Amino acid sequence: MNNIKIGNLIKTLRIKKDMTQKEIGDMLNVSDKTISKWETGNGLPDISILSSLSEVLDTQIDYLLTGEISTNDNKGGNMKNTKFYVCDKCDNIIISTNEINASCCSSPLKELNVSDSLDKELIKVDFIDNEFYVHMDHAMTKENYISFIAYVTYDKVYLNKLYPEGNAEARFRYSGRGIFYAYSKTEGLYMKKY
Incomplete structure (x- = not known):
């Protein structure tokens, strides 16, 4: 553990909350000198006080242990942000x-x-027998057909590939509310929320 990093984080979070060392100390039943020791890296909070300290500073215990606040910069990974790409060839x-x-x-x-x-x-x-039956009135010719129907939920993507001269339909096991997509190369991407 890096005392300086942990101390800097405690100080940063305390200042962000616009509190003095004494105010934090009073809430934790420790002296303001103890808080000062933590902030300067000359000591660390006892493990028994970490839970209370994390509540007072509105942070997570693991951030206090590492001295770093991890932010989730992952903009992807959320199925609601699903994007489709199709090769024209x-x-x-x-x-x-x-x-x-x-x-x-x-x-x-x-x-x-x-x-x-x-x-x-x-x-x-x-909705039939715990399944979604998704269908479209579409000619499905070689020149213009629905090439896929997809069902996107908060944590899953289901996709049925379709072919000319077949039916523009798909069945998906119910997995909660979601968005249905259908794609035709000549018409574009259809979407329907359900």
Whole structure:
């Protein structure tokens, strides 16, 4: 443990709360000199007081033990941020939870965006036997077909790849509220929240 780092964190958090060393000490039943020792790195809080100190400073105990506040800079990883990329040449589908630089067949891929001009009501969702039956009235010709239907929940992505001359439909086991997507190369990306 790095006494200086821990002391600096305690001091920073105390100042952020606009409190004096005496005020913190009174709340923890220790002297202001004890708080000063901690802040200067000449001592550390006893393990028995860490829980109370973390409450007073509105921080986590593990931050007090390391002297660092970890921030979650991960902007990805959240399924609500799911992005779809499709190759125009081979119809390969890439799914990501963050913006990426993707390429396929030697060409860069662009993120698919939901088109405001597409009628989201074309995606029909029926709940049958604990499953979502997702379907669309679509011709499904080789020139214009729905190439995938996806179901995105807060922690999962389900995707059914579709092919010309098949049906524009998919079944997904119920996994909570979510967003349904359907993609046609000529029309774009449809979206419907459910």
